[in-house]
Amino acid sequence: MTGLRAxxxxxxxxxxxxxxxxxxxxxGYDSARIEDIAERAEVxxxxxxxxxxxxxxxxxATVSMEVEEVLESGKAIVENPPATTLDxxxxxxxxxxxxxxxxxxxxxxxxxxxxxxxxxxxPFSRRYTELDGRLCDQVxxxxxxxxxxxxxxxxxxxxxxxxxxxxxxxxxFIEFVREExxxxxTLKEHVARQNRPLALLISSPRIQ
Amino acid sequence: MTGLRAxxxxxxxxxxxxxxxxxxxxxGYDSARIEDIAERAEVxxxxxxxxxxxxxxxxxATVSMEVEEVLESGKAIVENPPATTLDxxxxxxxxxxxxxxxxxxxxxxxxxxxxxxxxxxxPFSRRYTELDGRLCDQVxxxxxxxxxxxxxxxxxxxxxxxxxxxxxxxxxFIEFVREExxxxxTLKEHVARQNRPLALLISSPRIQ
DNA sequence: AAAAAAGATTGAATGAGTTCAATTTTTAAG
DNA sequence: CTTAAAAATTGAACTCATTCAATCTTTTTT
Numbered sequence: 196m197t198g199l200r201a202x203x204x205x206x207x208x209x210x211x212x213x214x215x216x217x218x219x220x221x222x223g224y225d226s227a228r229i230e231d232i233a234e235r236a237e238v239x240x241x242x243x244x245x246x247x248x249x250x251x252x253x254x255x256a257t258v259s260m261e262v263e264e265v266l267e268s269g270k271a272i273v274e275n276p277p278a279t280t281l282d283x284x285x286x287x288x289x290x291x292x293x294x295x296x297x298x299x300x301x302x303x304x305x306x307x308x309x310x311x312x313x314x315x316x317x318p319f320s321r322r323y324t325e326l327d328g329r330l331c332d333q334v335x336x337x338x339x340x341x342x343x344x345x346x347x348x349x350x351x352x353x354x355x356x357x358x359x360x361x362x363x364x365x366x367x368f369i370e371f372v373r374e375e376x377x378x379x380x381t382l383k384e385h386v387a388r389q390n391r392p393l394a395l396l397i398s399s400p401r402i403q
Numbered sequence: 404m405t406g407l408r409a410x411x412x413x414x415x416x417x418x419x420x421x422x423x424x425x426x427x428x429x430x431g432y433d434s435a436r437i438e439d440i441a442e443r444a445e446v447x448x449x450x451x452x453x454x455x456x457x458x459x460x461x462x463x464a465t466v467s468m469e470v471e472e473v474l475e476s477g478k479a480i481v482e483n484p485p486a487t488t489l490d491x492x493x494x495x496x497x498x499x500x501x502x503x504x505x506x507x508x509x510x511x512x513x514x515x516x517x518x519x520x521x522x523x524x525x526p527f528s529r530r531y532t533e534l535d536g537r538l539c540d541q542v543x544x545x546x547x548x549x550x551x552x553x554x555x556x557x558x559x560x561x562x563x564x565x566x567x568x569x570x571x572x573x574x575x576f577i578e579f580v581r582e583e584x585x586x587x588x589t590l591k592e593h594v595a596r597q598n599r600p601l602a603l604l605i606s607s608p609r610i611q
Numbered sequence: 612a613a614a615a616a617a618g619a620t621t622g623a624a625t626g627a628g629t630t631c632a633a634t635t636t637t638t639a640a641g
Numbered sequence: 642c643t644t645a646a647a648a649a650t651t652g653a654a655c656t657c658a659t660t661c662a663a664t665c666t667t668t669t670t671t
Contacts, residue, residue, distance in 0.1 A: 200667055229658060239621045250658065309517035315581040352600050359571045359597045366570035373523040373532065389563045396604035408637055437628060447651045
């Protein structure tokens, strides 16, 4: 069922997304006009709006692709985490943070996050939120894995702990993208300090 | 040095803020046009922009006043918290949540949060962020107080624990305002579950 | 193959946020 | 009191994001 129409649709979609992503990178979000994006993608302004609900939406789409990569890159660590709770948590979180600024600027993160909060019903916001939920699950799954291994005490609510750790890192990431001057290193240090009490307390005594 | 100019400025500022807050409440953020706000405040559109950088800014200003009240209302609980860590934390957090929807709709929260993330440098975003920091400090201070009382074990990094608890509740609040259908009760339950492991683990054994 | 229906594209029109040069008001100086 | 300087106000003009009725393309039906 790959008719001409479907092929054209996929092609236009790709062109618009690429045009937007490149323009955002070149001139920033605010200076990239829909008209410019449409022109670069060789479609009309109206067509742009056939593919994306609004300007923020296409940025969220771009950022979502990045989050998917982050999620993917986290799998390896959850599969085979470091031995101690502290190291394992920190390894996963640092992985997230390191990945986050490879393709995206702080400005792009800010706008994507803001858009996903402001218009939570738009399709790409939903997608973004869903990916966020998957990241949260990944952290929880790490804690569960550590619990199965015996590194985390039995009886601990691993899901609750994972959610709290994730919400904390997520909020800290928001703080990070808000402050242009804050470095990745500082972010990691702060989160590491915040994680330490929880990580140590849930760990089985002999494993330290 | 209360010249005429200063008095007029304060008066216009108040009128604009009140006009905006009432209009937002009456017709919602999107439908409230700057022109309408200016008209109700009996100033020109240009003057509006002399007092607020943009439309989002004045919403953030409105919301900030609310956050100040929340902060104020939290003081009582920190001064004289419930005996156990779990109860004390939950009392403070529930207080925050209960206060949050008295004057503000979810929509207003969404837009205020989005604006403060998107334009972190604007004066009112800074103010909002600063208030957020004070809320975070308040949670940390509660944990410190519990530690002094002996309810929380010595040796625990109370500040780190407080920050994590705050970041968690803040992120959960974002989730709450994102989902129009989510009730305050559900929010409280989720956060209560997330807090339990941390609260129990940091508590001194005999105090349970 | 022609006609009808469905699906997409188009770009001019719309509308709201924002800007800024001209004007007015207030303060300070002479 | 007059005049100059500083500060604030004003609203028409401008910029974009967004919409939508008309048009064109693709698919389906006969």
